[in-house]
Amino acid sequence: MGKIKVVHYINQFFAGIGGEEKADHRPEVREEVLGPGLALKAGFKDEAEIVATVICGDSYFGENIEEAKKEVLEMVKKYNPDLFIAGPAFNAGRYGVACGTIADAVQNELGIPSLTAMYEENPGADMFKKAVYIVSTKDSAAGMRDAVKKIVPLALKLVKGEEIGSPAEEGYLERGIRKNYFTDKRGSERAVDMLIKKLKGEEFETEFPMPDFDRVPPNPAVKDITKATIAIVTSGGAVPKGNPDHIESSSAQKYGKYDIEGIFDLNPENGETSHGGYDPVYANDDLDRVIPVDVLRELEKEGKIGKLHRYYYSTVGNGTAVANAKKFAEEFSKELVADGVDAVILTST
Amino acid sequence: MRLELGHVLIKDVQFGSETKIENGVLYVNKEELIKLISEDEHLASVDVEIAKPGESVRITPVKDVVEPRVKVEGPGGVFPGILSKVDVVGSGKTNVLKGCAVMTTGKIVGFQEGIVDMTGPGAEYTPFSKTNNVVLICQPVEGLKQHDHERAVRFAGFKAAAYLAEAAKSLTPDTVEVYETLPFLEGIKKYPDLPKIGYVQMLQTQGLLHDTYVYGVDAKQIVPTIIYPTEVMDGAIVSGNCVSACDKNTTYHQLNNPVIHDLYKEHGKTLNFVGVIITNENVYLADKERSSNWSAKLAEYLGLDGVIISQEGFGNPDTDLIMNCKKIEAKGIKTVIITDEYAGRDGASQSLADADKAADAVVTGGNANEIIKLPAMDKVIGTLDYIDTIAGGFDGSLAEDGSITVEIQAITGATNEMGFNKMSAKGF
Structure with a gap:
């Protein structure tokens, strides 16, 4: 060189x-x-x-x-x-x-x-x-x-x-990238040492400085909900039976887009959760508990909402990096806007 | 309350015609053990294998790990309210089979069960690569519901541990450790000049594979309470969870809670270790508020100067952790919290789901999203069928040559939040 x-x-x-x-x-x-x-x-x-x-x-x-x-x-x-x-x-x-x-x-x-x-x-x-x-x-x-x-x-x-x-x-400013390493003392001993120092008013170094959190202000209310197209987006891992896209049970690297045209009720035959962070028994029994398709269909029929969007978007929130979550949302929120969706119901678990 | 822990050092485990301990070798009568565990009608088949440190063996999906212990003197028996009557345990004498563990595997219940490698890079991350493991492979009967399946395998682990420990009941231990916590007022009087320290232990209580039991009670149903540190050494708290494998406190961790042991080390020297407050991590907001209110209230009631708070699991319980920390600090009690991180595979995302400036003293067990490559092992106990779907795995985690690329969250005990390991993380 x-x-x-x-x-x-x-x-x-x-x-x-x-x-x-x-x-x-x-x-x-x-x-x-x-x-x-x-x-x-x-x-x-x-x-x-x-x-x-x-x-x-x-x-x-x-x-x-x-x-x-x-x-x-x-x-x-x-x-x-x-x-x-x-x-x-x-x-x-x-x-x-x-x-x-x-x-x-x-x-x-x-x-x-x-x-x-x-x-x-x-x-x-x-x-x-x-x-x-x-x-x-x-x-x-x-x-x-x-x-x-x-x-x-x-x-x-x-x-x-x-x-x-x-x-x-x-000598550079910390970039907030976390890397694992092995220390010479186990964590509990480090905790006891740190507590003793803290009690004595001595200087101690936290192993994880608290981050500043993003806060997202909610959008204004939907003007006329009876005309609005509503979409469902979830981090609860709702997927069609068999998890066709193999969304990870933790630390999701992807999201899915699923067609619910003609589906009026979710059941053990047509839906399940791929989420590994909560008791899945009740979600697998009735996935409407995670994404309320049944109720939204009723509201649609009664004219209380305009309509339920044909697709729902789903990922697993369990152990998933914020950067991944942001990336997913940036992609599919463009699709939602392009498809004329007026409001989204976000369900978490 | 005073407990003598007698360590019977186990250097090797072998199958034999009789279950016994001789010269540091645990001999296991395989047929007898299988017969005992097979009594459970929920289990279709049971097999037992042995995995030793340094062997090219992979065990997965690992559900729980249990250290065999037996009550020698004093009230009650190990695992009160579960295997033994609900007497108050934690005093007298207990013998421990040190250096060995019972491990449970078999068909997966959920997504959270882990991997234990006995050698190679993965072995560095789990404490159970250093124990001689008696592994139970339990297969459920056809159609068994997940909750019943989890319970059956959980009990299998306890029963096997108790069965093996019985062999040490009349043995003279190789080493003896004595732990004593006085009734509250006496303890305060004994060390008037030392800071009064408590331990707030958060128990995972979020449902299937997320539950913990205290004297047999599902800890979802408790309000925070106080227990003597020695009670846990006799199995007052047991695990029924795997959330994810890396930050689940196995029953082995509960029995050997390192915060308790390290606080005892300083007890009477730099601090006065007063006792343990146990609390839960329920999913409802009202429960979170109530339990954190109570843990703070109990810390105040005990007149504590400082506490260590350990978390179990991640994400949703980060909220409980921060609530506990914030509310206890607000009482003027100094805190150190132990947690782990989910900062993404590149380590660049925020690590916790909740934060507060009161949490200014944090010990971390590391970033669970970090990727590791585990080479193929000569032998697999259990099955590799679930590697792509367990928490920490992904499509393609299992390669054709048997090697595995996963996040370390799939390794049992890797980022333990009781501070069992030496791993930490720092910012770059």
Whole structure:
């Protein structure tokens, strides 16, 4: 491998163009090493070379995100680099968001290993730490040397596809990816140790920091339910008898779409559950307990709802990753909209 | 309450003409054991096999694992309310066949039964690759309903364990451990300067293959209550569940509850281990509210300074776990919780179904969704028929060459939430 080609992204301030008054500076590319690039260059020694520096004003990027992203991507693409580095942004908020946005785009749209660096409280950190490696820096440019010391080895590992160590070892912000490992003490002993420390007011380290949860606000009420097409979606594992799509009993990797035209009642002959997380006896006996087809058919007949949608969508919620659940819903909610469904009854178990 | 646990060390298990223990070898009269277990009219056939550590043997679907114990002195017998009368157990002397276990397998009941490999990478994840296992293969009679099937096999495990343990009743144990918990007020008086610590044990109680029994009572039906730690060492709590295999507390785990043992280790030194509060994990919201209210109320009533809370299972019980933690912390009592994670195969999704900032001290048994490849074994006890459909398996889990690719949730005891194992997880 020859010298690793790097494209570096910085804002108008670090390019020496100007401060806030020049923050509307439009994207430009220069085939030279500028500002923090000099420190990176020194850090890379002969292993890597910054072939171009892309400069963009923070306000311009923030106010024209889609356009700015497109322009910068074009510039980066032209050089076909092996590595893309944005920042460090330290505690500059708009700059941090720009660095995260563009590093994410270069990595995912161009497939080029990318990283950025910023202070952990920079708003860009929370927005992008899951998507790209963000090296943790101090809150001002006084932390440049320290930042470069961490960026260089991590960047080289990324390009070479070497194993990346833990956040503490490499100096990046935790991305929330959980990996198992074996410790030297069993869990109960670790719990007793932790409790003793907690009681004494000593410092202790939790093994799982509590996550921030997504909250989904409910949609407004359906205006006229008597005209509405209602679909059933469930994480209760409802499937036609025999589980034709082999939906997993736990940790589902797929969902099913099932036709219920002409079905007015579910019974042990036409339905069952593939869910491994609850007592299935009552669901297998009468699957209407999980997806209320019988009741919805009655309401349909009585004109209390417009109609029951011809298909129901089903997966197993048991031990299923949120990422999978999101992916399933993104796919089938498009179908539901395209099919003119007005409302969905979601049943869980 | 004071219990002497006498460990009779079992180094090997063999079939023999008489069930007995000699020089650390457990000899099993196979015919006699089969005859005993076959008495149950729900079972069409029973067979017994032996699986030892290091052998190229795979056992699946594993339902329960039981450590053989026998009461030598003191009131009652093991598994009170189930095999023995409902006397209060946990005092006197009990002998334990240390290093061996009874394991139950046979036709699957649900989706949750697990895999135990005696060697290879899978063996690292289960404690039962290190025990000499007497495996019962129980097949139900035609048409037996799932609930009856589960019960029949559960009882088979207990009966076999009690039968084997009888051989140790008159033996002098190799080692003796003494555990004692004083009546509450005396215990408080004895260590006035040490923090008062309790253990809140959550029992899985969600229905078929999700139930736990306390003195024979289905724990769905209990309100949280207090028991002496030594009671569980005599089988006061037994498992009737497999949720999923990785985070089911088998009866073996219940008997050897590591939180209880590790709290005893510090008892009188850094802390005063006052006792155990048991609570359940029912599916109805009102039950969850009631039980967590009560566990917090009992912790407060006992004047505890700190508690360890252990969960069983995942998903729905995450709610019970967080309710217990939140409500106990709100009483000014410090908590550490033990759980496990379902963060997706890539580890990138959120690990729990519920969270609260009060849960600032967490021990994890690891991410159950992580994938593992288990090479084929020379011998299978049970059947590989269900590998693709058990919790943690998927279409194609079982390859033609007999190797298996599954999530570690399919391995019995892999992410145990009593903290039985050394595995943990960290964020990258």
